[in-house]
Amino acid sequence: MTKWVYSFGGGASDGDAGLRNLLGGKGANLAEMSNLGLPVPPGFTISTEVCTAYYDNNRVYPAELKAQIAEALAKVEGIVGANFGDKANPLLVSVRSGARASMPGMMDTVLNLGLNDETVEGLAALSGNPRFAYDSYRRFIQMYSDVVLEVDHYHFEEILDIHKESLGVTLDTELNVEALRELVAAYKAKVQEELGSPFPTDPHEQLWGAIGAVFNSWQNDRAKVYRRLHNIPEAWGTAVNVQAMVFGNMGEDSATGVAFTRNPATGTREVYGEYLLNAQGEDVVAGIRTPRYISTAAKLAAGETDPSLEESLPQTFAELSAIMDKLEAHYRDMQDIEFTVQKGRLWMLQTRSGKRTAAAALKIAVEMASEGLITEREAIGRMDPEALDQLLHPTLDPKAHKEILTRGLPASPGAASGIIVFDADEAERSAAEGRDVILVRIETSPEDIHGMHAARGILTSRGGMTSHAAVVARGMGRPCVSGAGSLRIDYAAGTLTIGTEVLKRGDVLTLDGSTGEVIKGAVPTINPELSGDFATLMGWADKVRRMKVRTNAETPLDARTAREFGAEGIGLCRTEHMFFEADRIMAVREMILSETEAERRAALAKLLPVQRQDFTELFHIMKGLPVTIRLLDPPLHEFLPKTDEELKEIADQAGVSLATMRKRANELHEFNPMLGHRGCRLGISYPEIYEMQARAIFEATLQVFRETGDTVVPEIMIPLVGAKKELDILKGKIDAIAAELGFKESGYIVGTMIELPRAALLADQIAQSAAFFSFGTNDLTQTTYGLSRDDSANFLDDYLRSGIYEKDPFVTLDREGVGQLIRIAAEKGRATRPGIKLGICGEHGGDPASIAFCEEVSLDYVSCSPYRVPIARLAAAQAVLNNAPAKD
């Protein structure tokens, strides 16, 4: 019989941390903590396999589930010494989701389950606190109705407001037992009104309702968006954790809190967290009351006056600190814990590896390795390469003038400027139009995730460092200032008021997520510091990785930036980018508009010196490192102006009639330019273009040698080759120019992009003529899928949503299809020319998952944009470690 339910608590568990896939992160860690002898309220986990079975079987549970849950519940009753539904001594439980990967705020939770008109009286009697009992009861009804019965929560908030108004009170805590009792009655009446059936009073019915709600929430829209953004497969499913309730809201000797074993923003080793006295856990996370610091040191550092947990419950603090040390040592990673103190007794509700900023992740990884807690190789694996991105982007220039409007919590580091928007949808729309936006909200909720993703930064007026906004922003690498309490946000008016300053939708704002500053207007930025922990970890990664990391660059700025980031050469210099610059586009257009070869050669003669100068500069910057130069690739019409006015201007300057200009532009029109007259096809039709480029490369090589004595061995790359003979013809022309200028065969190499399926399939032939292959995975993805990147936006979402594509194939390399072609090409290329140099220069070259694939097929290098070079260095090291797991 399949085991669907796993018990924990009372110092023993059916499961452990190793069963994460089966029990979800929360369930596995509850079991592990229980096994470690830590104080965990007893409970049980309904496994993720139930979720999968449920969805595979038209939302019907496995037959054995009911009996297994009954048995597990009985075990909890035994440990707690209370009975589910018992009027005198009722067991209350929480029901929580718990997937394999943490999905904060995405799944629904129900607390205080088991309360009804009878058990509430038992709770009142047992706790000696009827107000607490009824407060729990009305919270339960509201939460359960919202999450399970789908009666929208605003109904209950409305009732609450009316009650408070009629009683003349402003705070919930001012409501007395009588008022809460009336509220409960009013809530239940509203449920009856909305549903036409009463609120369920049977605790077992409540329990099954909540379990169903958790499983169903796996497929709600917020969960789907989160999974998509975080690449979590739908098939993983969620577990459900049913756990005896403990109460942090039973008085001033009760509390609830969250804490990290190290500072999740900076990585500093300290007890870092927040708590609320006399509160339930959801109150902290929801950011409704502003929480206090756990440690006195943190409190003092922040200049706060409210007592820390260390001060208010010193015994508990000591106990908690010890448990945190134990957990970190046990898990060998920074832990994010939740705890509740019920009448002075500490209960652990959760532990998990804590989310952290990139800076913190870096510091923690390097320091833990230094502490001997983990190995250097493990440290490499601990850093998400994508997260490095946050450390590489500019921060505010400290010397710049800053008109600081206010200060909030430094919830997620980094700096950003942008226009103010107040709505997630608007943020998405404006970002799609190319604008940098700052999303400003009173607080954020899971419904805002798409807007947060689209925004450059997030600002909230409410919520702490562990509020939804803060946690999600850190995960996304967006700067965030949270809980900036002096802000007044008026959604309807579209204004943000700070003192007397009124900012409107569309005004520009700058956030510094590392300091919490909110600044008027845009502020200049400076480049990040790349020494210290960063350099240490990169050094470890460089020792481990096998693949070289090059960059895609054609401007001196990009080339220099990439070298600072550790690029080991240029893998893709797109010569056409050099054609667009203002001082040469006229000559380019003249070349395109030529009717004869002679005219074209005349125009090309003007381009030769500037191209030569471009290459000379690049060779100087990359001194001693390889430089791969791709000859002209895009269809010529890309260089032509689009409007009639511009066309007229060009016509006048080029001395041809507008009609001629239009005719020629029309001749260049293509139905499917991506599949048109581009790449080496231009070289075949107009060999003089490639000849000019080859000449510029060779002459630059000679010039650099004359100027510095450095010997550059340029790598000339022919794009869009689909047949060996294309390469032969063009290589022949390049060789002729090389020979004319006195180059030896060893003085340069000629290779090709592999970016068409046919090239991959015929790589054995092509390798006869190509000294290297560079996989152009942008085009290869387009042709393998028959999918234009420019046109796929319309339906790519449909494809991701319905799970047809697990990931956007233009972001992460499709191993099955495109990857298969790469394997074929690598194998055939090496069969013909053992040791042929293989690299990748599509945008996948900077994507960690794609880099892992490149390691698997033993490419020699990846090439990516300058800012992704460190990411690629780290990812390449991780790929080596994952390919052949370390023995230490």
Add this chain to the structure above:
Amino acid sequence: MTKWVYSFGGGASDGDAGLRNLLGGKGANLAEMSNLGLPVPPGFTISTEVCTAYYDNNRVYPAELKAQIAEALAKVEGIVGANFGDKANPLLVSVRSGARASMPGMMDTVLNLGLNDETVEGLAALSGNPRFAYDSYRRFIQMYSDVVLEVDHYHFEEILDIHKESLGVTLDTELNVEALRELVAAYKAKVQEELGSPFPTDPHEQLWGAIGAVFNSWQNDRAKVYRRLHNIPEAWGTAVNVQAMVFGNMGEDSATGVAFTRNPATGTREVYGEYLLNAQGEDVVAGIRTPRYISTAAKLAAGETDPSLEESLPQTFAELSAIMDKLEAHYRDMQDIEFTVQKGRLWMLQTRSGKRTAAAALKIAVEMASEGLITEREAIGRMDPEALDQLLHPTLDPKAHKEILTRGLPASPGAASGIIVFDADEAERSAAEGRDVILVRIETSPEDIHGMHAARGILTSRGGMTSHAAVVARGMGRPCVSGAGSLRIDYAAGTLTIGTEVLKRGDVLTLDGSTGEVIKGAVPTINPELSGDFATLMGWADKVRRMKVRTNAETPLDARTAREFGAEGIGLCRTEHMFFEADRIMAVREMILSETEAERRAALAKLLPVQRQDFTELFHIMKGLPVTIRLLDPPLHEFLPKTDEELKEIADQAGVSLATMRKRANELHEFNPMLGHRGCRLGISYPEIYEMQARAIFEATLQVFRETGDTVVPEIMIPLVGAKKELDILKGKIDAIAAELGFKESGYIVGTMIELPRAALLADQIAQSAAFFSFGTNDLTQTTYGLSRDDSANFLDDYLRSGIYEKDPFVTLDREGVGQLIRIAAEKGRATRPGIKLGICGEHGGDPASIAFCEEVSLDYVSCSPYRVPIARLAAAQAVLNNAPAKD
């Protein structure tokens, strides 16, 4: 040492007919005839390997060539009893090209080589005919200067005209020895003037010049065009034949002629040919004098009065007839021969398999099999499937009124109407614009080939049945009327005058190439007769072939036509073609312009009944045969009108504003529609479209069952699948509708196109859900090459010319690339689902070379346009025979 030169003549040869690749067709057959003991002037063949070596080695000859030629020349001198360059007894030779495949008129020829001011006197003395000697000399200078020295022939024509004028004569034959002697002097002076160096007088220098000219002519533009049109690889090269001259212009007992062993137009078994008394061979082929019939029967049938060869030289005729019988029996195929009679002695100059019309090829193949000369299987192989095309197209309706303007020679069968053009370039341009054109020329030359290819028919006022126009038109399958002597063509005025009738450029003309009629205006046509020899050969082919032949059809007319041509089902019914019809395009546009699913469903509801009716009709026509229906494939914007006026009309009719219409149309715009929102991507985004189509198919199936009791098992095909899950989702929706209508699983099948590289690479996964694959090789070629068919015209010529592509990959399947994907997909598909049904429905399905590939990879069927069905049936049979050669 490599043997570069092969001697023949004197009853023995170094080579034979089996060495065709080495010696070219002409050289191999001269050797063979010599071996057979037939009278062949002695000579030698310089092999095709010399040509290849010459081009591989920068146009330098192999070192040993000179000595081998000298030796071979000495052998000829020995046999003839004359010496090359001997003043008293000079040996004269012809130098001719001879490639592996016949390339009539494409390669250059030099006759009478060896003449100079001294040897001409020897020839005069020996022949006793100084006029003949000087006429030969001046012809030699003109031909050699034109072909070898590249002094344009008009220079010589001008000189000739001036001489004739000054002497007051009009015919060349009226020039006496003195005049010819002066002409020679004037010709030589012109050469000196043009080249700055004298005409070569050393016969050896002449010989090497001519040999070089032949080899160089392999790369002239005419040769390249011909090779491209006839798919002859450049690498084959040409041989050079040097042969002792014999003279058909030595008086009235001399003659020259060409003949076929069967009638090349009809296939009838008869001596068929033409000759000229006292003429050189080139006179017949060039069509300058109108030749006479060889047999008296043919002469009488044509109503001619000039004596036949049978009458003028009966002895020679008898000898020739016997040789022709011997050659046909020896070669087991209809022969095309050239002969010369020198002073009563018959010499054979060439034999080769004769070009023939499709009708003749069919009749000859079937009759030779009936005669026992060849087997049925050989008969299948004798018919070029492409040539069948000529038999399948309509001929003139005999009941139609025809205003016959004149009658020429029935040079190439078939009928065509079109507008008159007088120029090959214009023919090409007009045809490219979609017009049917008739190319009208006084006579045609190799420079006109591209225009002849573009034209629907060819009309000439000069030249016989073996003139350039006639031979080329038959090869191309274009109707041709040649030698219509009553026409007066004025190129400058752009007029064609017949009696008093003056037709202008652009007027419509009809040609009947089977009768020689030239008819004013357009004439209705009728379908060809498909019984008789055609049915016999098709029957033999059907016994042999393994693959089924289906058709691509969606209209009742196409479906009926295809059935008449023997289609065994529909392999591709493109449902979108049904959407374009006038009575439904409005509903289609309404559907596309819907903003909501509800609106879209409303529009689709209007389309359902018409689609159902379409399918019902097709099922009725195809009764009992499989029908594969492809769901909507093209991007939706293809259905929208293009102009603002049309958009406005649609907007009004659809009840939306023009602005809305424009906005929606703009939203549908794509940069690369071929790679855009099309195929099953539409089905994923708008499932209701495919649901409507599936419903229409199933309801039509039910209706046909109700009406006739026939059980149709529809094959529903999902286009542009690239991932298994796309197919799963859409198949799920189709299955749901099938279930709703009470269909069993065996009542229909769902399969997919394989038209993306990714689909081919993941065919193992896709086959889990697909009951069949149909290779959509149009799209598969586009994506494998990254090449848009619509945009490739601009540079495809460059690619064919430079030999990068041997053939247009959209016409003949690329075995190496696209074919490799097909092999992968077939193998993987069968591994998952043994016996999975595999077919091809791209246009390659009607191309014989591609069909051969389909047989090699064991596809189950090919599907092609209706008129190509017989071609595919024959090609499929030939593929079987070529794959496993018959033992009989």
